[in-house]
């Protein structure tokens with residue numbers, strides 16, 4: 399049952415709404431909860447933690463359908479749905495959210511050149527620098543650890559995309575701005591967020607502006623964001639015109655695209671996709687360290703053996719730190735930031751195992767269910783355990799099919815698979831190695847000395863999910879750690 403065919407608890411949300419309208423004779427839609435006339439399953443769509451409800455539906459109705467969007471059918475499952483609010487927020491210019499047409503292919507090819515496995519190695523020095531700044535910030539202000547993670551991932555993408563020097567301030571306006579924009583986009587794309595997204599309510603898009611707060615808000619945000627994004631690209635153009643050596647992604651885009659507005663949104667599509675995800679994943683990592691202290695000890699043991707106490711880890715240690723690399727895979731599996739991935743749209747009618755899947759169906763893959771399948775990950779799939787990715791000799795192994803050797807599905811599927819995944823894996827590797835080399839991460843205790851453990855089933859809303867706010871102790875592991883960390887910062891002239 400689990401072979402090259404990808405096992406997907408696909409949530410065919412739009413499907414029920416189509417049911418009364420366009421089912422060809424003798425065809426059968428996949429099973430699912432019974433809906434009401436006209437509005438179908440609209441009110442059954444959970445607005446909070448939908449992947450948990452979809453997981454229940456899958457247990458109740460069976461895996462709704464088996465598809466293979468990883469290869470054979472990838473072509474017809476590569477579009478994005480036509481989101482009304484999201485398209486207002488981006489003016490239809492954010493290519494991670496556009497249809498899989500020729501223009502998207504061109505932009506994606508360009509992004510692949512800038513971020514493939516080989517090119518990603520060129521960013522190692524930037525990633526190490528971000529880790530150094532992050533450790534310094536954590537020493538000074540451990541309570542606000544998530545802000546420092548957010549700074550690090552925004553700063554790295556600003557460097558890669560716009561050639562910026564590292565940001566030193568977690569409250570820099572760019573960090574806050576991109577955070578706000580991503581939040582709005584991901585809410586807009588989450589199932590059930592706006593009535594206007596449902597087939598039978600699409601007419602709402604023609605309502606006058608004065609009647610629709612969602613339209614006014616989205617258009618205002620788009621106008622405001624566009625100004626800022628154009629400034630970012632215009633600044634790159636200015637540096638190029640001045641004859642500076644500008645090697646960033648935005649510079650390449652500007653050389654290929656004359657229109658500044660278009661070039662700026664092309665660049666920002668990468669910038670915004672990279673800013674939120676890695677930092678959210680690090681927040682989950684902190685939670686795993688509190689809840690699974692034995693995994694923390696094993697990772698620190700490896701770091702002590704390979705790196706030792708007198709220097710910080712580097713990418714040169716990569717091959718010798720399999721447990722840290724397994725920790726990266728496991729955190730993306732245990733609490734991946736994208737439990738439903740991003741939505742795909744079916745661009746043609748499809749038939750699969752006797753089921754009819756109509757064109758324009760929105761498909762969410764229930765990655766959460768895949769990641770917690772005990773048949774695949776073992777009886778302890780609910781738990782955080784990096785050892786599942788190691789063989790008996792402690793070497794990294796991944797026998798999970800259709801995951802491009804990742805061992806999990808957090809980077810999505812088919813032709814839309816995350817184009818920044820090499821950079822993301824490298825960032826997670828070096829940040830986690832730095833964090834565990836420098837600190838013990840433990841639970842806070844209450845007045846009676848009992849640990850205050852976070853609930854790892856509490857998430858924020860949206861399609862990229864962080865844990866609900868929680869506290870922890872971040873305590874240097876050795877007396878001279880602060881000196882080594884401060885020295886590393888000074889060596890970089892920061």
Ligand code: HEM
Nearest residue numbers: 494671672675676736740809810811814815816817818822
């Ligand atoms: C832990 C970190 C990350 C995770 C979990 C993640 C996850 C994802 C997912 C689930 C998708 C959608 C795939 C699909 O539609 O099936 C995606 C798309 C994308 N990601 Fe990432 N991502 C991460 C980091 C990054 C970084 C660092 C960058 C760039 C610097 C990036 C750039 C992109 C882009 C441009 C797309 C759109 C691809 C397209 O629509 O063709 N991501 N990512």
